[in-house]
Amino acid sequence: MRNSVAVFTAKSYFIIIAMGKKNGYSLAMLLLLLLVKGSAMAQAILNDKQATPQTTLLFHNMQKLLKKGYMFGHQDDLAYGVGWKYEAGRSDVKDVAGDYPGLYGFELGRLELGQAVNLDGVPFDSMRQYIKDIYKRGGVTTLSWHFNNPLTGKTAWDAPPSGTVAAILDSPATHQVYTQWLDKGADFLASLKGANGEPIPIIFRIFHELNGSWFWWGGKNCTPYELKRLYQFTETYLRDVKHLHNLIYAFNTDRFSGQDEYLERYPGNDYVDIVGFDIYQRKGGDDGNQQFIQELDRSLTTLVGIAQQNNKLAALTEFGYSGLPDSSWWTNVFAKGIGNHKISYVMGWRNAGIKDEQHYEYYVPYKGQLSANDFVLFSQLPQTLFQKEVTKAHLFR
Ligand code: BMA
Secondary structure: OOOOOOOHHHHHHHHHHOOOOOOOOOHHHHHHHHHHHHHHOOOOOOOOOOHHHHHHHHHHHHHOOOOOOOOEEEEEEEEOOOOOOOOOOHHHHHHHHOEEEEEEEOOOOHHOOOOOOOOOOEEEHHHHHHHHHHHHHHOEEEEEEEOOOOOOOOOOOOOOOOOOHHHHHOOOHHHHHHHHHHHHHHHHOOOOOOOOOOOOEEEOOOOOOOOOOOOOOHHHHHHHHHHHHHHHHHHHHHHHHHOOOOOHHHHHHHOOOOOHHHHHHOOOOOOOOOOEEEOOHHHHHHHHHHHHHHHHHHHHHHHHHHHHHHOOEEEEEEEEEHHHHHHHHHHHHHHHHHOOOOOOOEEEOOEEOOOOOEEEEOOOOOOOOOHHHHHHHHHHHOEEEEHHHHHHHOOOO
């Protein structure tokens, strides 16, 4: 891992020298202060040196935004919510909190097959339009990709013991299927353009939850070395062969036990811009809440430490508490777990809806939901950034 580069401004240098003179500090003490000051201000660095201006600006402005707080994000926010689908301008987050999220997630699964709608029924043409609208109002988009298994042709969750990742790397037939799929993804990514034809910056969350064993690219289904090679190949292909320079790469595990597990599959500093992880609360009641707060706090301490040591940004790339059965979960549990950790964003998973009492899937409240009033309070906390505040921050200029 590359060592952290201490960056400090001339202004802070003079302030520290002046402080030293005033307080009679020794030279050694001054040097120590400079070092501490320098590492606290370590600059996150975007890897793609040919990144488009808007992409580079977004990344740097996201770092500045850390002083204000974290963007609130929601998957498929504009496409559907609990009890509605494809109503122009609607959003469960806005229905409840009076403002859109600052960050929006969408999913590319089935794009690789050339289908017109993704695996959750969202038409890719609508997705493209949402992403353009979001960009126009100054919001940020992140994309995930539950792509099918290129060895078996089955879903992302089909993880045969025979080693899909090894086949992509070493078997010409599977490699070809995979690169053809990347070509389809690249066409879509290249079609995301702003009003002046400029590519819209995207936070690309490829191979998410890669320490779990539920996807063909994760956990026991390949070796850490294979996954690193696949990550490196994919990014190099999209950047150097497909010439995509609007992507910010988010390396994304599921919940993790500590730094060693987090970094086991890390493809290297040259391939990662944002470090993140996904986490869901599964246990209810006071015990469940306390455990979740502690786990969030512990994991974020590790994550932000890794980010700072390696000049990356940190984010909670996906979270949720299915059905939100606790009326004060947002301010009493979630906001407490996040605390003052310097992360760029948090993204709640999708509000797929309610089928019946036993079958539902939603992670942010809809109007009238038990935790809705508390979500309003959460949205009013100074550190939570929704669309209006994110727009004001002018992230693309
Ligand atoms: C899962 C669930 C599924 C969905 C999939 C891909 O976590 O939300 O319903 O199909 O993600 O978005």
